[in-house]
Amino acid sequence: MRQTILQGLEQAYGNLVHMIADFLPRFLVMLIIIVLGLLVAFLLKYILRIVLSVTKLDQVSEQAGASGILRAAHLPSMTALISRSIFWLTWIGFILLGLSVLGVASLQEQISRLFQFLPEVFVGMLILFVGLMTANFLSRAALLAGVNAGHRSARIVSWSIRFLIWILTISMTLEELGVARQTVISAFSIIFGALMFGLAIAFGLGGQDLARKALEKYLGDTPQKEKDKEPQPL
Amino acid sequence: MAEDTILADDLIRQLISVGEVDLLVGISSQSNAIAASHAFHAIEQSFQKNFTRQRAVIVNVRGGDADGSDASGPVLGSSEEKSAPLATSLRTVHRVTADFSVLPSPGLALRTVLTAADLLRARACAMVSPGTSDLTPDRIANLLTPVFREKFDFVAPLYSRHKFQGLLARNLLYPMSRALFCCGIRELYSDEWGFSGRLASACLSQDVWHEESIQTRPEAWMAISAISNDFRCCQAFLGQRLQPATSPGPDIVEVFRQTVGNLFWCMESRQSTWLDCKRSEPVQTFGPEHELTSERTDLDPHRIFEMFRNGVAELGPILSSILDPETHAEINSIVASEESTFRFRTDLWVRTLYDFAASYHHAVINRDHLVQALVPLYRGMTYSFLMEHADSSATELEAVNESLCAEFERQKPYLMEKWNAKIEVKS
Numbered sequence: 001m002r003q004t005i006l007q008g009l010e011q012a013y014g015n016l017v018h019m020i021a022d023f024l025p026r027f028l029v030m031l032i033i034i035v036l037g038l039l040v041a042f043l044l045k046y047i048l049r050i051v052l053s054v055t056k057l058d059q060v061s062e063q064a065g066a067s068g069i070l071r072a073a074h075l076p077s078m079t080a081l082i083s084r085s086i087f088w089l090t091w092i093g094f095i096l097l098g099l100s101v102l103g104v105a106s107l108q109e110q111i112s113r114l115f116q117f118l119p120e121v122f123v124g125m126l127i128l129f130v131g132l133m134t135a136n137f138l139s140r141a142a143l144l145a146g147v148n149a150g151h152r153s154a155r156i157v158s159w160s161i162r163f164l165i166w167i168l169t170i171s172m173t174l175e176e177l178g179v180a181r182q183t184v185i186s187a188f189s190i191i192f193g194a195l196m197f198g199l200a201i202a203f204g205l206g207g208q209d210l211a212r213k214a215l216e217k218y219l220g221d222t223p224q225k226e227k228d229k230e231p232q233p234l
Numbered sequence: 235m236a237e238d239t240i241l242a243d244d245l246i247r248q249l250i251s252v253g254e255v256d257l258l259v260g261i262s263s264q265s266n267a268i269a270a271s272h273a274f275h276a277i278e279q280s281f282q283k284n285f286t287r288q289r290a291v292i293v294n295v296r297g298g299d300a301d302g303s304d305a306s307g308p309v310l311g312s313s314e315e316k317s318a319p320l321a322t323s324l325r326t327v328h329r330v331t332a333d334f335s336v337l338p339s340p341g342l343a344l345r346t347v348l349t350a351a352d353l354l355r356a357r358a359c360a361m362v363s364p365g366t367s368d369l370t371p372d373r374i375a376n377l378l379t380p381v382f383r384e385k386f387d388f389v390a391p392l393y394s395r396h397k398f399q400g401l402l403a404r405n406l407l408y409p410m411s412r413a414l415f416c417c418g419i420r421e422l423y424s425d426e427w428g429f430s431g432r433l434a435s436a437c438l439s440q441d442v443w444h445e446e447s448i449q450t451r452p453e454a455w456m457a458i459s460a461i462s463n464d465f466r467c468c469q470a471f472l473g474q475r476l477q478p479a480t481s482p483g484p485d486i487v488e489v490f491r492q493t494v495g496n497l498f499w500c501m502e503s504r505q506s507t508w509l510d511c512k513r514s515e516p517v518q519t520f521g522p523e524h525e526l527t528s529e530r531t532d533l534d535p536h537r538i539f540e541m542f543r544n545g546v547a548e549l550g551p552i553l554s555s556i557l558d559p560e561t562h563a564e565i566n567s568i569v570a571s572e573e574s575t576f577r578f579r580t581d582l583w584v585r586t587l588y589d590f591a592a593s594y595h596h597a598v599i600n601r602d603h604l605v606q607a608l609v610p611l612y613r614g615m616t617y618s619f620l621m622e623h624a625d626s627s628a629t630e631l632e633a634v635n636e637s638l639c640a641e642f643e644r645q646k647p648y649l650m651e652k653w654n655a656k657i658e659v660k661s
Contacts, residue, residue: 059597137600140552144606147545148487150537155548229534231616233402233489234423 023102030098037094045087052079069132124176131169135162167191240342241349245332249353252328256288257281257378258356260347262340262363263296270294273364274329280371281327284379291328293350297337341449344456351434358382359434360389361453363425368474376470377428380520387465388457389428390419390517393475394525397623397631398533400475401616404635407493410587411454413642414501416511417461419469420524422454423493426472429456433465447499451492458500462507471521487606495605498594509650514643526628539573539617545610552607556593558652561585565611578618580641586611588645592652 052058061067061078075081096111139162146154171188175181204211241249259277263270274292281290332338332346344361351359358381362369380386393400403421412418437459442448448455460467501508546553546569554562564582590608594601623631 062596062598140600140603143548144552144603145487147541147548148606148609150541150544152544229532229537230486230613231398231401231531231533231620233486233612234400234493 026101026103029101033098033101034091034095037091037098040094041087041090044090045083048086049079049083052082057082066129066133066136069129069136120177124173127176128169128173131165131172135165135169138162138165164192164195240345241353242332245330245346245350246353248330249350252291252330252354254289255291255328255354255356256358257285257290257382258293258347258351258354258359259290259374259378260293260295260343260350260359260361262338262343262361263294269364273362273369276369276371277362277374278327280374280378281325283371284375285382287325288382289325291330291350291354291356293330293332293347295332295334295338295343295346297334339449341443341452344452345438345443348434348438351431352438356431356434358428358430360428361426369426370473373426373472376472376520377426380468380470381428381430384468385430385466386428386468386518387430387433388460388467390421390457390467390469391424391426392420392469392471392519392521392523394471394473394522394527395475396531397526397528397626397628398531398620401619402489402493402612405583405615405619405638406587406612407497409635409639409642410591411458411497412514412639413646414508414511415458415461415504416508416514417457417467418514418517418639419457419461419467421469422457422497423451424453427453427456428470429460430465433460436463436465442503445499445503447496451496454493454496455500458504458507462504468518468520469523471519471523471525487609490605490609490612491602494608495601498591498601498605501591502595505653509653514639524628524632526631528628533620535617535620536573538613538620539576542610542614542617543569545613549607549610552599552603555598556604556607557586557589561589565614568614576614576618577622578615580638581645583615584638584641584645585648588649588652591649592655595653 058067058077058079061070066078070076070078070081076084096114100108100111139158142161143154143158146157151157167188171184174184261270261273261277274294277292281288330350332350334342338346347359347361350356358378360374360377362374362377377389377391380389403423407422408418408420411422433456437456440459442455457467459465546565550566553565557565561582565586568576568578568582587608590604593599594604598604599607623634626634
């Protein structure tokens, strides 16, 4: 009996030593990969920051209206955002690589799934960003055109355009990520359809006079009185 | 060489058959055939009357007929007449046609004319547009004579106008360009001007012809090129400008894009010139310097004020990203004033424009949007001008314009400071 217990303990101790002897080198390799990843990520961030500063990306971003979106979302400048994103992406990549060295079967499966999902996340983020930028640009263009043409509802039109593009962008992003795909498409179709239907009814029934005037103006049946009463600029 | 790339073989053949010339008039036949025909007749009459001994050529730049009519008109329309010389008292007037498949842009039309002038070694040239003014032989002569006889290199036109016509030129383009480039050319943006062969060659050698600003309004760039390179500039009075005091004309936003956007672009591309220039020099003028008329008009100042007030309110966030906070606050405070007592002070107007110019340079928002955002503020200035000068005489208006020019010059250091400031990007 005593012999059996001692043998059991010896075997357990042996297994533990074997496990530690097996795990420790892997753990050290993981730590080395993570530290190396940290250094590489720092280096990439530094190089990218210099390159983006030289190419004046912040200025281009400001001009395109992207910086405005970032400020509204309390995010840093475009250069800082891109360089920080690259830092984290690189480092997370190295961390996952390090974790996979440990050889934990369930962890490896999760990491593999995460790696498969990353491109979709990246594309989703790109769609979201381009969509928000487009919404910003087009709504500002509509606002300026409306205001300069003397329309009183310029801001409403501008916000409608922004809102529609937001809905479209968010739907596309969620669809890309595969989040409740059918629900998102149905919700988008319902919201968009309802909005257009509502506008059509409102414009057709509530604003018959306005519709007539607008059509007359754009089809050129009546002179543009407002325009006629401004002095010639040149 | 530029002519290698833009002149068609047919055009080169026509130019070779013409040989060297003393005078060249370029005409862009983008308007209707009747106006083009009238323009050719006026040019030929001008040559016969004023330059009887000189070799002359008319270069007609025309494109595929967009409206179904032949843009060159009956005079040059038939193929047998193309490039045929006209008999005059002592010399022949040649006609050359540059055909394009589509209507050439003003920039391309000018480039074609400059290339022809360079090839033919023309001494005095003029560019005219038949659709926008009543061309007479005397007008053509007034554009060519200062170059041909007085050795000037650039001749800007001067017109007799209604006192409320051309307020963008009077309150923005002229005083601002005068303060910046130190040369008081009143009509930087016009469809007719004169230039020397020397200036034509100098302009041709510049690598700017692909720029959108040059494609749409090349004339101001040509004037500023002449000023920057110490060519001799002058102005010549041409008479009445044939436009009603009020629209319909081109859309005001389009006018702003083509003129204010173009001026800002010239500031950007010629910054070494204007940053070094200290004080404006007077420009020699042939004929009266200004002539204003004051018939009754059907302007609607109330509507203009409403558009200004509404514009400033709606564009608040855009204006705040363009204007200095102090300037924006002052504009917001004058917007709140009563319509009857509203005045847009000249110092505020100048500061506003300089803020816009600096923001254009730093590209704080899309540049086209930035230029459009200036339109409501211009309307405010226009309303203020209409109210203040309803009964002012021509002499009084000239004095007001001089003081505005002085204000632009006084505040130039403010612009330079803003221009050279590092753009702050929040991070």
